[in-house]
Every structure is written in structure tokens, then in C-alpha cells.
Amino acid sequence: MKLIIQIPCYNEAETLEVALNDLPEHIDGIDEIEYLVINDGSQDNTVEVARNWGVHHIVSFKQNQGLAKGFLAGLDGCLRCGADIIVNTDADDQYKGADIEKIVRPILDGEADIVIGARPIDETEHFSYIKKKLQHLGSWAVRRASKTDIPDAPSGFRAFSREAAMKLNVVNDYTYTLETIVQAGRENIPMKSVPIRTNAELRPSRLFKSMWGYVKKSILTILRAYVMYKPLKAFTYLCVPFLAIGIGIGIRFLYYMSIGQSGGKVQSLILGCTLIIIGVLVFVIGILADTIAANRRILQDIQFHVKSIEYGRHDPDINIVGSHRRKERGA
Incomplete structure (x- = not known):
């Protein structure tokens, strides 16, 4: 059983190593763990940090393509490298690496094909009151559109089985988080949520420039996904x-x-x-x-x-820039 942990990155040189150091090296039931970084047109030395740390695989864009395209490129890279389970996490160390075992366990036990980590939104100190309410409102709207019970729809801390990863499609350029839940719910892909923990904020979110911009794009994404699938x-x-x-x-x-x-x-x-x-x-x-x-x-x-x-060939060299052996920590 092979797990690949993917991390989308855009100018994450300052925080990437912190996030990588927090990732697990062993999980019961997993034979092999590898790491993949999606370099979404970074202009700093994100790639150099990843290579020096010993990341196994790097998928690179020449210019910034956005979170949704980066996410799909990461899934493609992981599948080509033979991943049986794929975990998506953030480069800003928002999620605790130790909780990766919690989100892959339902897949290992055959309970789900997609597992989404539910953050303690109300207890997260760096979330403003308005942001907390909007997170709950957005998750409620996604639950209605997808007919699921996922409590934290915007969470990017997710695990996918190989089969689920091959079924997912994202057509919007904004984010994958909301659309993939609507798609999975409407396509009856087994999905589960587990509670997770978060770390202190290392940098402000770059996904949206203003709260109104976030709300507007989220509403359009949910409506578009609903119209597409129903x-x-x-x-x-x-x-x-x-x-x-x-x-x-x-x-x-x-x-x-x-x-x-x-x-x-x-x-x-x-x-x-x-x-x-x-x-x-x-x-x-x-x-x-x-x-x-x-x-x-x-x-x-x-x-x-x-x-x-295609992915049955397990060819890790197609469309993947740099394939490296993992260095032992401290080496």
C-alpha cells in the first residue's frame, strides 16, 4: 500500500520546510510513504527547498495556474507514481501532520474513498467571527447541494483512494474543495469526515483578497457545480x-x-x-x-x-519534473 502526500505550493519557501518536517514517515497499514510538491509557478526558491529536503517528486508549472489546476496536476502526478492513497495538505503547515493517519484510516478500513478533515472552526483563534460564520454557511450550502453531511467543506486536508482520485474532475479555476464534494456526493462516491487539529497561523490565507470576494466565488462555484450535476x-x-x-x-x-x-x-x-x-x-x-x-x-x-x-503503467517520469530519493531526516 503506497501513500503519496501532495502539497500545492506558490511561493512557499518560508513555510514549506516546516510543513514537510511535520509529515509522518510511517503509518500502520502503509508500506511506503512518498512526498510530492506541486510548484504552481513559484518565483522564490520553493523548488530548491523541496529538493534539499528530499521530496520524492515535483510537478512544476511555468506560471501560476491556480489552486484547482495545481490540485488536479498533483493527483495526476501521484497516480502516475503508483499511489494507492493520496493525501492533500497545505504548505503553510495549517494542518497537523500526525492527523494524516486519522484521515487515511477510513480508506484503509474500506469505509470511504474520500476523507475530509474537519477543523475546529469555532475554536480556531486566527479565524475572525465573520469568517467562522461564513465557513459554517458555506459548508451548509455544500451539504444541501451535495446531499452529504460534511461539516467543513472548505477544508483542504483530504485523503483520496486511487479509484476516487481517478474519478474526480474540477472545471472551475478557483478552488477544488467545494466542487469535489458536490461531485462526490452526486456521484455516490463514499465520503467521510473526521475531526482534525490545526496549527498556529504562519501566514495569512492567499486564496482570497477580501471576504466578499471569497463569498462571491464560493457561491458561484456551488451553484455551477449543482447545475452541472443536477x-x-x-x-x-x-x-x-x-x-x-x-x-x-x-x-x-x-x-x-x-x-x-x-x-x-x-x-x-x-x-x-x-x-x-x-x-x-x-x-x-x-x-x-x-x-x-x-x-x-x-x-x-x-x-x-x-x-x-494509463496509470496502471506506474510511470513516474511522465509530466513530473524531478523525481528524487527521500533523504533521511538529519542526514
Whole structure:
């Protein structure tokens, strides 16, 4: 059983070594542990720090691509290197390395294919009151959209089985955390949450520049993921108000016509017909979107089988810059 711990990095030279030193070297049930760093176009000496520490594999972008693309590139690299389990953690040492054993245990025991570490948000001192409330609100929205019970959706401390990693797709450029939960929930991928601990903050978060920017992007990500995986339901909800108001106006016009007072109310009839037409068009769009979604599921199934064949080769040299032997700590 091979575990690869991946760490997305963008200018993390100051904190990367701290995070790496905190990672476990042995876990019961794991035969081999390797480390992979995703260099997302860093302009400092992040790569040099990783190589000097003895990181086994480095996946590099020439310029910054964002957290979502870096995450997917890391999964691809880990799968090509033969990982049976993949753990994603942060380069700022936000999560305790000792808790990696807690999030891989449900996968080892066959209880889940994705495990997400739930942070003690209310007890985290460097989280502001507003941020804590927004974290809870965002997690609630993701639970509703994904039909799961994950309490900490924005948490990036996660473990994936090989099969789950091959099934995941992320289409937004912002972050993978919310979309992957919605996808896993809607695709019935077994998922579990375990409580974890966090370390003191080493640097401010770089994921968003303002609280409003974070909220806006998170809402758009959740809505987009929901529409992608449940398009017919989403467009049905959208068309109902148009149809209801349009039909209501039509019934009102028929009532006045039955009592001979329809004169001067033609405008409302036109409005009602327009709203009904819009509602029908939205519903038709939903049917088309649902057909496209069915097509996407077929393509995902094909993609999964292609990946099974491709990653079965365990070729660690494809698209991976630098493959190194792990140095013993203190050597």
C-alpha cells in the first residue's frame, strides 16, 4: 500500500520546510510513504527547498495556474507514481501532520474513498467571527447541494483512494474543495469526515483578497457545480416562478373575460403569455442540459477506464519534473 502526500505550493519557501518536517514517515497499514510538491509557478526558491529536503517528486508549472489546476496536476502526478492513497495538505503547515493517519484510516478500513478533515472552526483563534460564520454557511450550502453531511467543506486536508482520485474532475479555476464534494456526493462516491487539529497561523490565507470576494466565488462555484450535476432539477426550480406567475395572470384574464370585463387587460394577457413561454424555454433548456449531463457521465466513465489503463503503467517520469530519493531526516 503506497501513500503519496501532495502539497500545492506558490511561493512557499518560508513555510514549506516546516510543513514537510511535520509529515509522518510511517503509518500502520502503509508500506511506503512518498512526498510530492506541486510548484504552481513559484518565483522564490520553493523548488530548491523541496529538493534539499528530499521530496520524492515535483510537478512544476511555468506560471501560476491556480489552486484547482495545481490540485488536479498533483493527483495526476501521484497516480502516475503508483499511489494507492493520496493525501492533500497545505504548505503553510495549517494542518497537523500526525492527523494524516486519522484521515487515511477510513480508506484503509474500506469505509470511504474520500476523507475530509474537519477543523475546529469555532475554536480556531486566527479565524475572525465573520469568517467562522461564513465557513459554517458555506459548508451548509455544500451539504444541501451535495446531499452529504460534511461539516467543513472548505477544508483542504483530504485523503483520496486511487479509484476516487481517478474519478474526480474540477472545471472551475478557483478552488477544488467545494466542487469535489458536490461531485462526490452526486456521484455516490463514499465520503467521510473526521475531526482534525490545526496549527498556529504562519501566514495569512492567499486564496482570497477580501471576504466578499471569497463569498462571491464560493457561491458561484456551488451553484455551477449543482447545475452541472443536477441540471434538470436546477432548471425546473428556475422555470417554476415564470410558469406560476404566467398561468396566474392567464387565469385572471380568463376570469375577467368570463364576466365580460376583459377590455383593457390585453397587456396583462401578453405579459402572462410571455412569462409562460420563458418558463417553457427554461424547462426545455433543463432537458437539454440533462441530456448533456448524461453524456458527461458516459465520458467520465470512459475517462476513468482510460486512466485505469494509463496509470496502471506506474510511470513516474511522465509530466513530473524531478523525481528524487527521500533523504533521511538529519542526514
